[in-house]
Amino acid sequence: MLVASDLDRTLIYSAAALGLTMPDRDAPRLLCVETYEHRPLSYMTETAAGLLAELAARAVFVPATTRTREQYQRVRLPGPPAAYAVCANGGHLLVDGESDPVWQAHVRRELTDCAPLDEMRAHLRHTADPGWLLKERVAEELFAYLVVDRDRLPDTYVKELGDWAGPRGWTVSLQGRKIYAVPRPLTKSAAVAEIARRTGAPVTYAAGDSLLDSDLLLAADHGWRPGHGELADSGWDAAHITALEERGVAAGERILREALRRAR
Numbered sequence: 001m002l003v004a005s006d007l008d009r010t011l012i013y014s015a016a017a018l019g020l021t022m023p024d025r026d027a028p029r030l031l032c033v034e035t036y037e038h039r040p041l042s043y044m045t046e047t048a049a050g051l052l053a054e055l056a057a058r059a060v061f062v063p064a065t066t067r068t069r070e071q072y073q074r075v076r077l078p079g080p081p082a083a084y085a086v087c088a089n090g091g092h093l094l095v096d097g098e099s100d101p102v103w104q105a106h107v108r109r110e111l112t113d114c115a116p117l118d119e120m121r122a123h124l125r126h127t128a129d130p131g132w133l134l135k136e137r138v139a140e141e142l143f144a145y146l147v148v149d150r151d152r153l154p155d156t157y158v159k160e161l162g163d164w165a166g167p168r169g170w171t172v173s174l175q176g177r178k179i180y181a182v183p184r185p186l187t188k189s190a191a192v193a194e195i196a197r198r199t200g201a202p203v204t205y206a207a208g209d210s211l212l213d214s215d216l217l218l219a220a221d222h223g224w225r226p227g228h229g230e231l232a233d234s235g236w237d238a239a240h241i242t243a244l245e246e247r248g249v250a251a252g253e254r255i256l257r258e259a260l261r262r263a264r
């Protein structure tokens with residue numbers, strides 16, 4: 001079987017996203033799986049780390065992330081290196097760590113019907129307010145994202161951006177401090193379907209917390225979403241997807257426990 005999972009706020013968590021609501025003496029031991037500029041950045045529970053190592057040995061485990069390749073490559077997940085990974089929201093399909101050129105060419109063809117990236121960036125620069133905009137970034141020359149001050153971001157901005165982007169073939173997603181604008185054909189599910197085809201895996205499981213994971217979840221045979229995040233907040237639901245109660249890093253552990261139970 002194949003298990004494709006989002007990383008950030010699904011399997012791995014920044015300190016701010018851990019959601020450790022229990023008394024300190026009961027908090028789970030954590031494993032740091034990413035450092036950035038010499039500082040610890042992302043964690044999973046020690047128990048989740050053990051579950052992931054076993055899962056990766058028993059199933060085709062596919063990290064499926066919106067991160068760029070560079071951002072992905074600093075994550076050091078437990079277990080053997082993933083033979084396949086999806087980066088840039090499906091823009092890059094990594095095979096043994098290298099981006100597959102055949103997939104890159106396929107992606108370029110798929111994007112010809114969407115408004116160009118430059119048009120989206122011009123709109124973002126025109127509409128974003130320096131009062132809440134912290135950074136504007138381009139990822140892999142494929143899509144753009146804004147890093148924003150959530151406390152100052154007007155409630156209406158993401159909706160208005162989505163209304164503008166939709167007819168131009170782009171999707172907008174708000175995740176933590178980041179607003180992503182991504183061409184609609186650039187999906188995790190398309191890349192995971194290609195991996196399922198190449199590996200011959202008959203069954204696919206998926207996990208994710210944000211709008212950019214919804215296609216991945218819908219395309220899977222079964223899946224899980226955490227009790228936190230963009231999908232949970234919007235009440236997103238599907239018959240074959242289990243909406244977990246767990247929030248924060250505990251949700252990551254539960255997802256891995258459920259996936260491993262099926263792999264066994």
Ligand SMILES: [Mg+2]
Binds near residue numbers: 007008009010209210
């Ligand atoms: Mg996520």
